[in-house]
Amino acid sequence: MSITDNYQKLARKISSARRVTVLTGAGVSAASGIPTFRGSDGLWKNYKPEELAHINAFMNDPITVWKWYDWRRGLIAGAGPNRAHTVIADWGRKLPGFSLITQNVDDLHDRAGTQNIIKLHGSIWRMECVNRCPPSKGGWRNEDVPLKEMPPLCPYCHRLARPGVVLFGEALDPAILSAAGDASECDVFITIGTSSVVYPAAGLLSLAKEKGAFTAEINPDATPASGIVDIAIAEGAVEALSEIDALL
Numbered sequence: 001m002s003i004t005d006n007y008q009k010l011a012r013k014i015s016s017a018r019r020v021t022v023l024t025g026a027g028v029s030a031a032s033g034i035p036t037f038r039g040s041d042g043l044w045k046n047y048k049p050e051e052l053a054h055i056n057a058f059m060n061d062p063i064t065v066w067k068w069y070d071w072r073r074g075l076i077a078g079a080g081p082n083r084a085h086t087v088i089a090d091w092g093r094k095l096p097g098f099s100l101i102t103q104n105v106d107d108l109h110d111r112a113g114t115q116n117i118i119k120l121h122g123s124i125w126r127m128e129c130v131n132r133c134p135p136s137k138g139g140w141r142n143e144d145v146p147l148k149e150m151p152p153l154c155p156y157c158h159r160l161a162r163p164g165v166v167l168f169g170e171a172l173d174p175a176i177l178s179a180a181g182d183a184s185e186c187d188v189f190i191t192i193g194t195s196s197v198v199y200p201a202a203g204l205l206s207l208a209k210e211k212g213a214f215t216a217e218i219n220p221d222a223t224p225a226s227g228i229v230d231i232a233i234a235e236g237a238v239e240a241l242s243e244i245d246a247l248l
C-alpha cells in the first residue's frame, strides 16, 4: 500500500472508532527542537542519556545528573508545542473515547491543550524529596530556569531533591500503569515517535493488539513495533498527523 493509502485507511479506522488511544514518545517533540534520547547532541553528546537518566547515576553523582536536567529544562522552556501536539489536542476534543498516553516529560501535550494525559514517566517540571519527607508527599512543581541552587534541595527538609520523573532502573507508578493498560483496550491504537524499546510502555502496543485494536505506528525509522502493527507509516509526526487530520 502507498503512504496515501495508509493515511486513508488509518483515517477511516479513526473516524469509525469508539475508542482511540495514542501513545507518544520523544519523537513527537523532535520538531519542537527537543532532542530524543536516540539522537542527543550538543553539550552532552559525550554522555549516554540512558545512563544519565538512571537512578544509579543520580544516586552516585546527583550534581552531574541535575546539570543535565537543568540543560534539558532550559531547552524545553524555550520550545513550544508543534503541529503534532496540536492535532493530538484537537483529537482529544473531537474524538469520543480518546486517550493520550505519553512517555514524554516535557509537558508540551499539556501546553497544546490535551486534558487527562496518562503520563507514564512524570514531568520534568516536578521535583520530589529523595528522603520522601512527609511534608513533601506528592512532590512539588519547580519551573526555575536555570535552577536557583545546584543541586536543588527539598524546600521542606532541605535535603537533596530529585527530578519528578521515572528514571531508568525505577518502576512505574502501578496506578498510572493500570490506567495506561485500560486505555490500551481500544479500537485504534497509534504509537508515535517512540523507539518502542523502553518497557513497560513498549508492551502497551502488544496489549492493545491482543485486545483486538487496529494498530499503527508513525516513526521515520523502523522500530521493533514496525513489524507488529497493522500499518507502519515511515514519516515524521508533524507530517503524518497533519495528513491524517485533514482526512478526518
Ligand code: NAD
Residues within 6 Å of the ligand: 024, 025, 026, 027, 028, 029, 030, 031, 034, 035, 036, 037, 038, 039, 103, 104, 105, 106, 107, 121, 192, 193, 194, 195, 196, 197, 198, 218, 219, 220, 221, 223, 235, 236, 237, 238
Ligand atoms: P527515544 O529517544 O528512545 O526514541 C525516539 C523515537 O522518535 C525514535 O524511534 C525516532 O526514530 C523517533 N523520531 C525521531 N524524530 C521523529 C519525528 N520527527 N517524528 C516521529 N518520530 C520521530 O524516545 P522514547 O521512545 O520516547 O523513550 C525513551 C525515554 O525518553 C522515555 O522514557 C522519555 O521519558 C524520554 N524522553 C523524553 C523526552 C521528552 O519529554 N521530550 C525527550 C527525550 C527522552
